[in-house]
Amino acid sequence: MKAKLESLVASLQTATSLEHLQAATEQLCDILKVRHVVYHWVNSDGERFGAGTYSDAWVDRYLEKDYLRMDPVIFGCFQRFTPVIWKDLDWSSRAAAAMFRDALAHGLGNQGYTIPIRGPNGQFALFTVNDERDDDSWRAFVEAHARDLMIIAHEFNKKALEFERDGEGSPPPALSPRELTAMTCIAKGMSRAQASEEMGISEHTLRVYIESARHKLGALNTTHAVARALSEGIILV
Amino acid sequence: MKAKLESLVASLQTATSLEHLQAATEQLCDILKVRHVVYHWVNSDGERFGAGTYSDAWVDRYLEKDYLRMDPVIFGCFQRFTPVIWKDLDWSSRAAAAMFRDALAHGLGNQGYTIPIRGPNGQFALFTVNDERDDDSWRAFVEAHARDLMIIAHEFNKKALEFERDGEGSPPPALSPRELTAMTCIAKGMSRAQASEEMGISEHTLRVYIESARHKLGALNTTHAVARALSEGIILV
DNA sequence: CGGCTCCCCGCCAGAAATGGGGAGGCTATA
DNA sequence: TATAGCCTCCCCATTTCTGGCGGGGAGCCG
Known part of the structure; x- marks a missing residue:
């Protein structure tokens, strides 16, 4: 056998x-x-x-x-x-x-x-x-x-x-370090205000990261972006 | 050896x-x-x-x-x-x-x-x-x-x-079928309006599911709930 | 050097989500 | 039978997110 x-x-x-x-x-x-x-x-x-x-x-x-x-x-x-x-x-x-x-x-x-x-x-x-x-x-x-x-x-x-x-050959999009931290904060349930404070940046800057990440991930909104990032394995909760 | x-x-x-x-x-x-x-x-x-x-x-x-x-x-x-x-x-x-x-x-x-x-x-x-x-x-x-x-x-x-x-020994919370579908829709990037249409229910009902799921998952907001659901492996994107 | 990405900040207005409240029917389990 | 959970619907006010505009500086690669 x-x-x-x-x-x-x-x-x-x-x-x-x-x-x-x-x-x-x-x-x-x-x-x-x-x-x-x-x-x-x-x-x-x-x-x-x-x-x-x-x-x-x-x-x-x-x-x-x-x-x-x-x-x-x-x-x-x-x-x-x-x-x-x-x-x-x-x-x-x-x-x-x-x-x-x-x-x-x-x-x-x-x-x-x-x-x-x-x-x-x-x-x-x-x-x-x-x-x-x-x-x-x-x-x-x-x-x-x-x-x-x-x-x-x-x-x-x-x-x-x-x-x-x-x-398909879907290459996983590469997020910048800040984008990754931003996404991670959001995935942890923080609001944008909390996340920006956590990262020591203005809320607007944080927003830019999230939007950038959203575009890179081809996501329709923040929640979708988090979902994709998690599925792709590029962030952890 | x-x-x-x-x-x-x-x-x-x-x-x-x-x-x-x-x-x-x-x-x-x-x-x-x-x-x-x-x-x-x-x-x-x-x-x-x-x-x-x-x-x-x-x-x-x-x-x-x-x-x-x-x-x-x-x-x-x-x-x-x-x-x-x-x-x-x-x-x-x-x-x-x-x-x-x-x-x-x-x-x-x-x-x-x-x-x-x-x-x-x-x-x-x-x-x-x-x-x-x-x-x-x-x-x-x-x-x-x-x-x-x-x-x-x-x-x-x-x-x-x-x-x-x-x-730790964390028992994964059990979501109801509708809650699961709702969470899945949201995780796919749909807005609440889209998701409710997809499921053939009122937007408010959908909201109730999301909130219920959020509580069960101990999540701080919808995005967090999606993240947790994905991490726990109870939904797929 | 020019072009690129990353990093950081501001303001605005409309769209969307959230957090309470309440109400009824249906099914399954205790 | 009764209690519990699920599914469905509606209104309110408030907060948060989204998408667009503008700006600047730092570092890397060809």
């Missing part, structure tokens, strides 16, 4: 299109002997893309029902760094439980393991393995393959980012 | 304090036979922490000179997902070149390899290996150890997040 995984990683590294990623998820299913392997991602523009072995019916259902908003896997992964075993999440809410039943009805296995991956510009991706198992057997599986899965997940993400960059 | 690395990972997993991380960086230096190993991170509050084998003199120098603002390694890693070999970065700017010379004078090797790691809440960390080598030998070293280093970097980060969480 190790050798097969190695060759899969190698083939991933030479992938040139999304179809290759799709094919890779299918091969992974065979190699790992699991029901489903899925990689999907949300980029900074909120666009979504997925490659995986879920049935079209389930994907449609998921979107139609807006499960994204209640999926404990999404929630859990969004707030943590480490991969999660689905059973460890909180499925107690009515909506989540209903979703889980729905998933089973659409051919998913009862066990899952999802690796969250974060890239620059707020990029966020999930790599999921799903199968029908009992709890102990699944934990053993996860323990045995955690590292390989992480490597593979990263290879997927590397490629996904590569493809995206080809399409 | 593999066995030594394994046992290091194991010891990392049982680490209970920052001192253990510090010790781990020193052990790694021995195992990999490199000059320096450093892990450092910036959390959502902008606080910094580092464990590593750089000399105090260099760390002080780095802070004093505010190299953080011009360091190509920081810049490069901030904008990409994949690890970088230092030599591949752009050191042509005057400031960067001066910094590099300064680094060599403070005992750093000429070669480096840095892995960027991103966690939730805008957490961002770097794991760096540094040594004195020629280019080819360094590339070979990196190729040979890339995966091990990634695993180790993740272990470091897992622990760092664990320690931090102990200190």
